[in-house]
Structure formats: C-alpha cells, structure tokens
Amino acid sequence: MKGLISNEILQRFLNKETSQAENDEILKWVSASDKNREELRMMHQSFYLSGMEKDLSEIDIDKAWENLALKMPVPKTKKKIIRIDILQKIAASVLIFLTVGFGALWVNEHYFEHAQSAMITIETPKGEKSKVLLPDGTQVWLNSQTTLEYDALNPRKVSMKGEAYFEVGKDRNHPFEVITVSGMKVTVLGTRFNLRSFAADPVVETTLDEGKVMITGIENSRSVFLNPGEQAIYSIRENELQVKSVQTEIYSLWKNNELRFNNISLRELIPRLEHWYGVTVELDPSVSNTDRFTMTIKTESLRELLQMMQLTSKFNYEINGEKITIRTK
Amino acid sequence: MDKKNIGNIKSGDEQAFELLFRKYYRRLCGFANKFIANTAESEEIVQEVFLNIWEKRDHLNLNNEIRPYLFKSVQNLCLNFIEHRKVIDNYYAVIEFIYKNQTEDFSAYESVIYSEFQAKVDHAVDLLPDECRKVFLMSRHEGLKYNEIAEKLGLSVKTVETQMGRALAKLKTELKDYLTILLIALFLN
Incomplete structure (x- = not known):
C-alpha cells in the first residue's frame, strides 16, 4: 500500500x-x-x-453576535447603560483629537441598535489638515479634504478617502486595516506609511516609510507586500498593482506643513496644489506640459508660488476667489 | 486589554463579553474549520464555546489568559464533533488520524508567522502554471466543486483533479518550512 x-x-x-x-x-x-x-x-x-x-x-460577525446574544440567558444589560458607556468612549476619543495648524474638524457619531458599533467620522475641510489619535494609539494625519471613518469599538479597521499618513500603534495580534474608497485595502504589519486615495484619482498611492504593509486589490483579487522605501501604485480601473522604489520622505512632507516636488509636470502638480491651498485649478489644455518643476513649499502663498513658477515656465494665471485658471501666455 | 476585560466579563458585563467575542470569533472559526471543513458547523462550535464561557463566567478560573483557553476549547469541541461524525463519514476518521497527538502553537495563527505564511501562499500560487493556478483559485478562493470548475473552464473533471493535485504538491514543497513552523512552534517556545 x-x-x-x-x-x-x-x-x-x-x-x-x-x-x-x-x-x-x-x-x-x-x-x-x-x-x-x-x-x-x-x-x-x-x-x-x-x-x-x-x-x-463568509463569516458575518454581526449576525453571529445577534445569534449568540439571543441564547445568552442573563437579562440584557439596560440599553441606557451601554449607551452612556459608549458615549464616554466617544467623548474620550474626541478629546484626544488634536488639530494641527488651522484645521477645524467635524465629528459625527452614529449609534447602531444594541450598540454593536459606534461609528466615528472625521472630515478635514478644503485647505486644512488635522491629526487624530485613535483609541489603539495609532496616529493619523489627515490632509485637506480627507475623510476617516472608524468604529470606536474596533479602531483597527478604518476606511479612508483622501490622503492620510498613518503611524500605526504596534499590536502583533491585531493587524491594522485601511480600506480605501476604491475598495483597495492596506493591511499593516509594521508601522509608518502614507496613503493617497481621493475619489477622483484613478490610482491609489501607498508609500511605506517603515515596517511592512500588505496591499490587497478589490475583492482580494491581488496582493503585494511593500518594504520600506517602496511605493505601490494601484490602478483602480485596471485592478493592477505596481511597485517602485521612491524617495519616500517627500510623499509625507505635507503633514509637517511642507510640500516638496521633485521633477514633476504641471499636470501632476495641480491636484496636489488644489488640496494644499484648498482651491480649484482649471488648466487650459493648450498649456505645455513639458516643463518640470522641483520645489519646496512651506509658507508661500499661492500667488507667490505661481509667480515663482513663472520664472521657469511660460503661462498666465488668474485668481478668482477659490478658482484659479492657468492659460498659455 | 483581555486582562481587564475578563474581570468585567466575570462581573456580568455583556459589552465586555461582546468585545471578547468580536476579537476572537473569526480566528476561532478559521481554526475550527481545519477540523470541520464546514464554515457553518465551525461557527456553531465557536458560538457554543462562547456561550459556555458566558454561562460559567462566575466559576471560570482563567488566570487572565483567555486566548489559549478559547483555542483549546474550540479544539476539544471539534474533536468531539469528529468523534461522533467519523462513524457516518470516514473523512473525519482520516482527519482525526492525521492530527492525533499533534500539538500546535495556537498563537501562530494570529502572529506575523501567519501573515508571512499567507504572503508565501500567494507567492507560491503566483508561480503555478496558468491553468493550474486558475483551477486552484477557483477551488480555494471561489469554493467551486471540481465538476463546476471543469464545466466553467471546458476541461474534464479528471484534468481538474490532476491540476489540483499538481498545485497542491507544489504548494506543499514551497511551504514546507512554514508548515513545520506552524506545527512545532510550541516546542520551541
């Protein structure tokens, strides 16, 4: 045999x-x-x-809990008490939010029946940034126009739209997960990374400073591990993942109120300026996109910046409130 | 967090109990599935373990270490389940035989080793020849039966079986070191 x-x-x-x-x-x-x-x-x-x-x-944990709760013999703890407890938790997490710079933030709380979760949403308005400390010790810097949502009862699973820098609190036994608006997921085994995924962007950009993260495409279709110094570009429509080595620091400078560009085109520059200054930029298609820009922005106003750019590139601009138009000269 | 939580559970705090449940439920079901190979049954077993804990919370002597207790209890219930089931379905008799007297480090299932292992699995699967990989993923990720896969891909059931056999032999070779770690980690600690 x-x-x-x-x-x-x-x-x-x-x-x-x-x-x-x-x-x-x-x-x-x-x-x-x-x-x-x-x-x-x-x-x-x-x-x-x-x-x-x-x-x-395949497991639906909410359903499983409901099922178990029905079988539990002891009379349910009064709902009021649970609610107060959760309110305290939320109050505690709200208290430890720190605003960076001039950022204001909104916190919306929603309570679900039976208090199985307590969703918290944080939004940063145009042109402003904030910093959040999650109950598990994770720090998150939110760039302008970014939404972060998490469950106060399970803060190691968050969803994010926009751009954020994560410094994830260590807990070997509980991976930290970020789900982006595209459905792409980042599972964190180590610690520090920048994630950029605005709703209008065709790609999701994950840049790893330290530790190890796993990127998973929509519906677990594909996944890749990132090492420090690497950046993953996920193309949402094509469901494709590409990894390259980059100078990672420049992708997270925004959180220190600094923006640096290294040899990038006007077209690549514009979305970043829009988020930085909280403006909308209209770029006339006839403007040449061949000029490359390398610069660092700290306290410069948008006007100063555009004037600076005009030294090396030929274009005209017009500022009209929050709307900027760039045309050929 | 577990430590404080258990004190609260002992004093009848349902919310503390729910936290514990949410923290471990999925992992325990995954673990039970190894023996049971049926997610619905695994879920029932894990729920039973939690129900037991809740009912006996006054008398539990856990020394604040609930994780090993949870895994151990799930394993015991799974083995009971197998014991009863093997009479009518000898699939379980084989499973019982191959795991008899085996000890595992439960913590391996939630540690870095496990995450690395998953990545290793993905990598090994990526290395499989196209058809082989397709068949394997349809089986393991979509949960299709062999005849369903055969129909979808326009292959004979025999070919699907051959490809699956090939895929698994390859995985086993690629993952050998990790499998050994998962099985004997306990003795090293």
Whole structure:
C-alpha cells in the first residue's frame, strides 16, 4: 500500500469529494507509515490555510453576535447603560483629537441598535489638515479634504478617502486595516506609511516609510507586500498593482506643513496644489506640459508660488476667489 | 486589554463579553474549520464555546489568559464533533488520524508567522502554471466543486483533479518550512 496512492485522490479527499470506499483506502494508506501520515498532514495544512481567507470572508460577525446574544440567558444589560458607556468612549476619543495648524474638524457619531458599533467620522475641510489619535494609539494625519471613518469599538479597521499618513500603534495580534474608497485595502504589519486615495484619482498611492504593509486589490483579487522605501501604485480601473522604489520622505512632507516636488509636470502638480491651498485649478489644455518643476513649499502663498513658477515656465494665471485658471501666455 | 476585560466579563458585563467575542470569533472559526471543513458547523462550535464561557463566567478560573483557553476549547469541541461524525463519514476518521497527538502553537495563527505564511501562499500560487493556478483559485478562493470548475473552464473533471493535485504538491514543497513552523512552534517556545 505504501506510496501507492495518487495525488489526485488525496486532492479530492481534501476537497471532500471522495467516496467512503476511497476514504477507507486513504485511511489504510496513512496508517501504513508515519511518512504517509506526515505527507497528508502537510497537504491538508496547505489546503486548509490556503482557503482560510475565503472561509473567513463568509463569516458575518454581526449576525453571529445577534445569534449568540439571543441564547445568552442573563437579562440584557439596560440599553441606557451601554449607551452612556459608549458615549464616554466617544467623548474620550474626541478629546484626544488634536488639530494641527488651522484645521477645524467635524465629528459625527452614529449609534447602531444594541450598540454593536459606534461609528466615528472625521472630515478635514478644503485647505486644512488635522491629526487624530485613535483609541489603539495609532496616529493619523489627515490632509485637506480627507475623510476617516472608524468604529470606536474596533479602531483597527478604518476606511479612508483622501490622503492620510498613518503611524500605526504596534499590536502583533491585531493587524491594522485601511480600506480605501476604491475598495483597495492596506493591511499593516509594521508601522509608518502614507496613503493617497481621493475619489477622483484613478490610482491609489501607498508609500511605506517603515515596517511592512500588505496591499490587497478589490475583492482580494491581488496582493503585494511593500518594504520600506517602496511605493505601490494601484490602478483602480485596471485592478493592477505596481511597485517602485521612491524617495519616500517627500510623499509625507505635507503633514509637517511642507510640500516638496521633485521633477514633476504641471499636470501632476495641480491636484496636489488644489488640496494644499484648498482651491480649484482649471488648466487650459493648450498649456505645455513639458516643463518640470522641483520645489519646496512651506509658507508661500499661492500667488507667490505661481509667480515663482513663472520664472521657469511660460503661462498666465488668474485668481478668482477659490478658482484659479492657468492659460498659455 | 483581555486582562481587564475578563474581570468585567466575570462581573456580568455583556459589552465586555461582546468585545471578547468580536476579537476572537473569526480566528476561532478559521481554526475550527481545519477540523470541520464546514464554515457553518465551525461557527456553531465557536458560538457554543462562547456561550459556555458566558454561562460559567462566575466559576471560570482563567488566570487572565483567555486566548489559549478559547483555542483549546474550540479544539476539544471539534474533536468531539469528529468523534461522533467519523462513524457516518470516514473523512473525519482520516482527519482525526492525521492530527492525533499533534500539538500546535495556537498563537501562530494570529502572529506575523501567519501573515508571512499567507504572503508565501500567494507567492507560491503566483508561480503555478496558468491553468493550474486558475483551477486552484477557483477551488480555494471561489469554493467551486471540481465538476463546476471543469464545466466553467471546458476541461474534464479528471484534468481538474490532476491540476489540483499538481498545485497542491507544489504548494506543499514551497511551504514546507512554514508548515513545520506552524506545527512545532510550541516546542520551541
């Protein structure tokens, strides 16, 4: 019997597609030697672990809790008490929000029935930034026009739209997850990274300073690990992930009220200026896009900046409230 | 967090209990699935473990270490389940046999090793030849049966089986070191 069993039958066994007679045959085979037993165990282990993610994705934890709560014998704790407790939690997290610079922020709380979650939404308005400390110790810097949403009861799973820099509190046992508006997900095993995913952007940009993160495309379609110094560009429509090495510091300077560009075109520059200054820029298509800009912005006004750019590039601009128009000269 | 939480659970704090539940539920179901290979049944087992804890919360002596207790309880219930089931379905008799007297480090399932392992699995799957990979993913990620895969891809069931066998043999070789770590980590600690 020893050694005389095909991979196919073992494979079908793992998939629970073998007949009782075949299972008997397999039982005989594994009993024949320790080597066989070890072999099937390894196969089973690979099979089980490789399908675990899918198995777990089928689980609806809210439903499971509801189901269990129904069976729990003790009379329910009065709802009022739970609510107060949650309110305190929220109050505590609100208190520790720090605003950076001139940022104002809005906090909306929603309570779900039975207090299974307490969603908190933080939004930064145009041209302003803020910094948030999550209950698990994670620090998040929010760039202008960014929304961060999380559950106060489960702060290691957040969703984000816009641009944010994360310094994730260490907890080996609980990976930190950020879901972007595109559905792309970043799972954090280490610590510091910048994530940019505005609703209008065709790509999601993840830049890793330190530690290790895993990027997963829509519906777990593909995933990649990033090492420090690397940037992943995820193309939403094509569902494609590209990794390149970059000078990571320049992508997170915004959080220190500094913006630096290294050899980028006008067209690439504009969305970043829009978020930085909280303006809308209209770029006339006839303006040449061949000029490259390298510069650092700290306290310069938009007008100063545009004047500076005019030294090396030919264009006219017009500022009309929050609307800027750039035309050819 | 567990430590303080358990004190609260003992004094009947349902919210503290819910936190514990939410923290471990998925992982425990994943773990149970190894023995049960049926997510719905696994969920029932894990819920039973939690129900037990809640009912016996006054008498629990956990020394503040609830994680090993949870995994151990789930494993025990799974083995009970197998014990009863193996009489009518000898699939479980094989599973029982291959894991008999095996000890595992439960913490491996939630540690960096596990995340690395997942990445390793993804990488190994990426290395598979096209058809082989397609078949494997349809089976393991979409949960399709062999005849469904065969139909979708216009292949014979036999070919699907061959490809799956090939994929798994390859994975097993690629992952050998990790599988060993997962199985014996306990003895090293």
